[in-house]
Amino acid sequence: MAKPKVATTHMTGCFGCHMSLLDIDERIVDLIQLVDFDKSPINDIKKFTGPVDVGIIEGGVSTQENVEVLRMFRKYCKILVAVGECALTGGIPSLRNTVPLKECVEEAYLKGFTVVDGVIPNDPDIPLLLDRVYPCHEVVKIDYFLPGCPPPADAYWAALTALLEGREPELPYELIKYD
Amino acid sequence: MASKARKIVINPVTRIEGHAKVTIRLDENGKVDKARMHIVEFRGFERFVQGRMYWEAPVIVQRLCGICPVSHLLCASKAMDIVAGVDKLTPTAEKMRRLLHFGQTYQSHALHFFHLSAPDLLLGYDADPAIRNVIGLAVEHTELAVQAVKMRKWGQEIIKATSGKKIHGTGSIPGGFNKNLSIEERDFLLKDVDQMIQWAVDGLNLYKELYMKDIDTLGPLGSFESNDVSIVREDGALDIYDGKLRARDKDGNDIFDMVEPVEYYKYIKEGVRNWSYMKFPFIVSLGQEKGWYRVGPLSRVNNCDFIDSPIAEKERQEFKALGKGRPVHSTMAYHWARLIETVHSAEKIKELLGDPDLQKDDLLLTGERRPEGIAIIEAPRGTLFHHYRVDENDQITMANLIVSTTSNNQPMNESVRIVAEQYLEGEKITEPLLNLVEVAIRAYDPCLSCATHAVGQMPMHVTLIDADGNMLDEKVRD
Ligand code: SF4
Numbered sequence: 023m024a025k026p027k028v029a030t031t032h033m034t035g036c037f038g039c040h041m042s043l044l045d046i047d048e049r050i051v052d053l054i055q056l057v058d059f060d061k062s063p064i065n066d067i068k069k070f071t072g073p074v075d076v077g078i079i080e081g082g083v084s085t086q087e088n089v090e091v092l093r094m095f096r097k098y099c100k101i102l103v104a105v106g107e108c109a110l111t112g113g114i115p116s117l118r119n120t121v122p123l124k125e126c127v128e129e130a131y132l133k134g135f136t137v138v139d140g141v142i143p144n145d146p147d148i149p150l151l152l153d154r155v156y157p158c159h160e161v162v163k164i165d166y167f168l169p170g171c172p173p174p175a176d177a178y179w180a181a182l183t184a185l186l187e188g189r190e191p192e193l194p195y196e197l198i199k200y201d
Numbered sequence: 202m203a204s205k206a207r208k209i210v211i212n213p214v215t216r217i218e219g220h221a222k223v224t225i226r227l228d229e230n231g232k233v234d235k236a237r238m239h240i241v242e243f244r245g246f247e248r249f250v251q252g253r254m255y256w257e258a259p260v261i262v263q264r265l266c267g268i269c270p271v272s273h274l275l276c277a278s279k280a281m282d283i284v285a286g287v288d289k290l291t292p293t294a295e296k297m298r299r300l301l302h303f304g305q306t307y308q309s310h311a312l313h314f315f316h317l318s319a320p321d322l323l324l325g326y327d328a329d330p331a332i333r334n335v336i337g338l339a340v341e342h343t344e345l346a347v348q349a350v351k352m353r354k355w356g357q358e359i360i361k362a363t364s365g366k367k368i369h370g371t372g373s374i375p376g377g378f379n380k381n382l383s384i385e386e387r388d389f390l391l392k393d394v395d396q397m398i399q400w401a402v403d404g405l406n407l408y409k410e411l412y413m414k415d416i417d418t419l420g421p422l423g424s425f426e427s428n429d430v431s432i433v434r435e436d437g438a439l440d441i442y443d444g445k446l447r448a449r450d451k452d453g454n455d456i457f458d459m460v461e462p463v464e465y466y467k468y469i470k471e472g473v474r475n476w477s478y479m480k481f482p483f484i485v486s487l488g489q490e491k492g493w494y495r496v497g498p499l500s501r502v503n504n505c506d507f508i509d510s511p512i513a514e515k516e517r518q519e520f521k522a523l524g525k526g527r528p529v530h531s532t533m534a535y536h537w538a539r540l541i542e543t544v545h546s547a548e549k550i551k552e553l554l555g556d557p558d559l560q561k562d563d564l565l566l567t568g569e570r571r572p573e574g575i576a577i578i579e580a581p582r583g584t585l586f587h588h589y590r591v592d593e594n595d596q597i598t599m600a601n602l603i604v605s606t607t608s609n610n611q612p613m614n615e616s617v618r619i620v621a622e623q624y625l626e627g628e629k630i631t632e633p634l635l636n637l638v639e640v641a642i643r644a645y646d647p648c649l650s651c652a653t654h655a656v657g658q659m660p661m662h663v664t665l666i667d668a669d670g671n672m673l674d675e676k677v678r679d
Binding site: 125140175 | 224239240242243245247250261264265267268312316339346347350351354357365366369466469470473474475476477480482489588599601603
């Protein structure tokens with residue numbers, strides 16, 4: 023029987039949620055036995071050849087490209103799990119929602135203390151920014167939410183092993199309390 | 202003849218990850234004109250941190266990077282020490298911070314070399330991409346992969362013991378630190394310390410062997426001569442937590458030296474290009490065109506006069522000999538320098554763990570509030586600058602952050618351009634070209650793309666486009 027497939031992606035987050043997944047340490051070897059990362063969508067979006075069992079999303083939605091990626095993941099993943107505050111609520115990056123985007127961009131590229139000859143980046147090779155940073159569930163349906171900044175490695179382990187075995191994850195309080 | 206110009210787009214991080222994308226532009230003669238690495242992410246910390254209380258800055262800004270959050274935590278704390286009116290921490294607080302920082306440097310360097318780069322080096326750049334990753338490494342070199350996992354884990358345990366959590370802990374606060382190290386925590390970390398030093402030395406020896414064996418390829422790969430920037434201790438020693446700014450040119454001559462961190466903005470400024478969300482820092486006296494510089498392990502080991510731990514210092518001298526009296530400019534020597542620093546971190550951790558100051562209770566100082574704080578630290582990937590202004594209500598009114606990867610922005614573009622020059626055959630996109638672009642970028646590590654590689658293969662998507670936007674060729678590698 024083919025191993026279940028897992029895909030992960032990073033959108034507007036800090037990669038800490040991925041790093042926390044790595045903190046399962048030696049269990050990474052067990053995880054490799056359990057699932058297939060090969061040919062998963064992590065490799066290339068065009069390679070979504072078939073359904074993926076579990077998709078893991080880190081980060082919120084702040085660019086037009088994030089929206090496309092998230093929709094792709096929804097389309098191809100049977101179960102979609104949003105991990106970390108950024109994916110769940112927009113997190114720290116969504117602090118920018120309290121300020122007009124224009125001001126944020128001008129601060130960085132025109133008014134920055136050490137900036138000289140500032141311009142606002144606008145080349146077609148870089149994606150457009152959205153007005154706000156959105157949580158994932160405002161863009162697509164999310165099946166499970168794993169809280170934390172980042173979720174602890176043990177929470178990943180408990181949730182993933184359950185989902186891969188077709189059980190409902192049971193997360194004790196210690197794994198979902200904030201810090 | 203604009204229509205003859207060609208543009209190759211490499212999307213090494215996949216569209217899914219969407220953080221970096223490379224275009225190589227060819228001129229009318231099909232020669233490599235320039236390479237651009239587009240950073241496609243923008244978050245706006247400098248603006249939205251305004252209005253927050255100054256003591257919140259360390260925990261907010263560390264969310265810039267989940268791979269080296271400790272660097273941001275510490276750099277913001279150092280800047281806010283000044284705002285809190287504290288010029289010198291208690292010995293316990295300073296040593297706790299240093300322990301935290303060495304723990305991070307150890308784990309981050311181990312991750313960078315073993316998880317991200319060793320697969321290319323040990324399995325071969327041309328190995329099947331499906332196995333040329335940490336998973337393949339686990340299959341083919343199980344012992345090494347398990348050792349790599351344990352090295353990173355130990356570094357993470359140090360971070361947890363000092364800051365309470367492996368990722369985005371607290372610990373460091375303006376004016377000091379909020380805990381000391383218990384005897385139990387100390388002993389837990391001490392029991393593995395000799396093994397960790399040994400594994401770091403083994404890793405260094407392994408890399409030296411690989412590098413020397415393949416020096417004709419690895420030496421010039423993506424290499425060019427550049428300026429180096431780092432901080433150094435007042436006596437010239439390598440110091441990744443605190444020091445003064447030093448910039449040296451390609452021959453090793455000072456451009457400036459012993460510059461106080463508070464003066465940084467007189468020496469370093471940033472340019473902006475409309476095709477990247479990442480800015481382009483440069484040394485003011487040399488101007489935008491010529492003033493770009495490298496940061497990170499290579500620059501630090503080049504710039505320092507000595508390393509104050511015995512094994513690492515011996516290794517530094519051997520490394521220095523590579524440059525034959527000049528700084529080492531080989532891009533792939535980044536890993537070599539990185540592993541010297543890994544050894545150094547483990548040596549210093551051992552020294553700190555033996556220091557009884559870590560069990561003392563004198564942790565926090567206060568002073569007279571000041572309106573501005575500037576600090577510089579050496580993050581694993583290079584010099585990091587934080588600069589804040591705070592009003593009388595304790596709210597931040599200005600923030601300027603120059604992060605390590607930003608300083609390496611132009612150098613990464615240069616490396617890609619040179620790899621393309623070295624390996625582009627006509628207008629054909631070849632497998633070796635793709636592989637080596639990846640390898641060169643990974644020597645610096647634009648954090649995000651490399652981390653992707655930790656759990657899956659770094660994929661490549663290359664399109665050859667003419668100046669009118671017509672696609673001439675496409676290559677997707679899974
Ligand atoms: S939730 Fe926290 S750890 Fe995860 S991406 Fe966001 S800031 Fe980083």
